Amino acid sequence: MDLRLLRYFVAAVTSGTLHGASSVVHVAQPSLSRQIRRLERDLGFELFERSARGLTPTAAGRAFLPVAEDLLARATQATSTARGIARGTVSDLTVVAAPTTVTDVIAPFVVRSGLEGVIGNVVEAMPEHVYAAVDRGDADFAVGTRIPPSELRSMVLGHAYLWAQVPASHPFAARQSIPIAELVREPLIVMSRAHGVRQMFDSAAARVGLSFTASVETTSPSLAQALAAAGRGICVLSDDPHFDLAAVPISTPNGDLIITLFGVWDEMHYASSRIAACLEELSAFNAELYPQTVGGFDVVSVEPDSSR
Template sequence: MDLRLLRYFLTVCETGTLHGAAAVLHVAQPSLSRQIRRLEQDLGFTLFDRSARGLSLTAAGRAFRPVAEDLLTRATQVTSTARAIARGTVSDLTVVAAPTTVADVISPFIVHAGAGGVIGNAIEAMPEHVYGAIERGDADFAVGTRIPPAELRSMVLGHAYLWAQMPADHPFASRASIPIEELVRERLIVMSPAHGVRHMLDSAAARAGLSFSAAVETTSPVLAQALAAAGRGICVLSDDPHYDLAAVPISATGGDLIITLFGVWDEMHYAGAQIAACLEDLSAFNAVLYPQTTKFAVPVPPA
């Protein structure tokens, strides 16, 4: 497949006319028209309906457009990767993680690493889709909370607390931790049942033989924190606190409830050694960011 022809096709799609595409590509319009015909012959189907009113994509053309875009994107990635290998340097690696992890762990680490850091981009994904981004080639490595697939390399980066968050003047705010037996008697602002931290809370309560009724259920961590700051209850999250909320670990049998963070990558990745080194640095950074000062319970991986 001639990538130049794909670029011509996509430019015609973007401009809507052969004349506009020819101007953008700096080629003669008759030549561009011949190249599009050539691409159609190579593919075996018509990309455009041609009429006096201009060009419009056929059904086959609409189906092929995202394929062409993906091919060109991957070709660009191959070129940049080859240049990095040739130089013997690694920069601008892409990490995939859940939104909370990107905000509370990855982004602060990028700032900490400074101009010499190797992470240049971060993709946000739901926890259940994080490792799939590596397998598709959309990211170079991942930071996830689920057990990594056996076919990928992984290391434990550390742990983050499941927090009970409340205003600083709340009686619980000065505690080192809050036993789950006491927590479930409070007005709780919790995430919806599909959310990982809600699964952790429900599982910990069930193991302790406890039940609770949520005062508020929400899909938004920011809203949960806003409601807690307004004095509407205690929110249970893994996110870093905002709105001047105090964040206190939740204790259960064996210690505090925590989330395990895994660094995951493909062993065959050209920058595997650099990814491993980056994850070692991230692990050390996470230990400073979230120091475990007490024993912790066996973690429950978020759903």
């Protein structure tokens, strides 16, 4: 099957019009239309219903779409694998992770690994899209916070805290942890409701029968930290602290609130054993970054997802 035709089909579904798909794949509209008709002839069924408003996938087209996407992803993975084998090295693997994970965990790990490290590139993605990048072949492995898909290999890399962040002069700064029941009575600077960390905090509060009214809601972790440093309230984040803020774990009756980090990869990857070894090293490094306290943890980071 011609992979080029599959790319045209997927672009047409995504764009909804031949004009839009033409811009994506850089093929003239009349030629693109002929190529999609050719694919339909090869398959033996129509992929689209055509109208003045654009292209609408048929039932058969909708059923075929994930097949086409899977074939394209595997072709990309095959190309990546071939290049790695040809080079005879695994010194430049690509990892995909959420921006906060890249900043707080991956980048420091690359520095620690030095010349012997195998991570040579990183792809930043929203948490809900991290594992899909491995499926597509855009990255060799992933570090994420959602429950890994069963078709991929995975390991728990460790945990990171959901922090209450305050200025060093704040009475809470010297605490070992802050009970969530006490925290919700303070002026809180939290992320917007669409943000994973906010969903985690809301869920943890609801499980113990608490509610709160945010003092400030924002979509920017950096702004949340800046407002906390300015004395406007306590920010609740998973990001490492900045602006000389003190980060204090948040406790519940079940333990401190934490985020679970997973390492995820395709067992069929040509460098599978080296990826696994890298993730073991990353797990040890994460334990240094976020030493775990004695006692239990209230794991609320799996569903809904965190921002890491």
